[in-house]
Amino acid sequence: MSSKQSSAQAEVEFNAETKCSFCEGTKCCVYTTQEIETPRSIDDFDHMLWQMAHQDIQIYKDEDGWFLLVNNRCQFLQDDGGCGIYETRPQVCRDYSNDFCEYDEPAEDNFDHYFRDYDSLLTYCRKRFKKWDTRFTSE
Numbered sequence: 001m002s003s004k005q006s007s008a009q010a011e012v013e014f015n016a017e018t019k020c021s022f023c024e025g026t027k028c029c030v031y032t033t034q035e036i037e038t039p040r041s042i043d044d045f046d047h048m049l050w051q052m053a054h055q056d057i058q059i060y061k062d063e064d065g066w067f068l069l070v071n072n073r074c075q076f077l078q079d080d081g082g083c084g085i086y087e088t089r090p091q092v093c094r095d096y097s098n099d100f101c102e103y104d105e106p107a108e109d110n111f112d113h114y115f116r117d118y119d120s121l122l123t124y125c126r127k128r129f130k131k132w133d134t135r136f137t138s139e
């Protein structure tokens with residue numbers, strides 16, 4: 001949720017005001033997250049696997065809970081890293097501070113769980129539930 005305005009610049013001093021212009025890829029504008037209920041049952045994790053089967057979807061858990069992570073860039077992110085709707089950008093973008101952000105430390109460094117793809121979640125499910133591979137077998 002970059003706080004940077006579009007700017008063409010040559011030699012710029014690094015400080016709080018200019019920090020975002022140094023951020024390659026504008027890390028905070030290329031995904032969205034949505035909190036999800038804490039998964040507990042086999043059905044919950046099976047549902048998450050379905051979500052993870054889709055492109056650009058990941059799931060993580062941190063101290064705030066479980067989240068769906070959608071790795072899609074914002075349509076208003078400009079090629080130079082600026083925000084195309086800076087004056088009217090959503091509140092979540094305004095609230096995001098660059099004091100200590102993903103430029104300084106990757107968010108995943110503080111994840112308790114990070115499922116990057118379908119297989120990583122499947123491996124976790126098999127470990128967590130002994131009956132995982134037989135869950136569709138009628139008893």
Ligand code: SF4
Pocket residue numbers: 001002003004019020021023026027028029096097098101102103
């Ligand atoms: S991740 Fe930090 S430095 Fe990069 S654009 Fe967002 S707020 Fe700015």
Ligand code: SF4
Pocket residue numbers: 001002003028029074075076077078082083084085086089090093
């Ligand atoms: S609206 Fe602007 S600040 Fe917000 S995510 Fe999109 S490009 Fe970034």
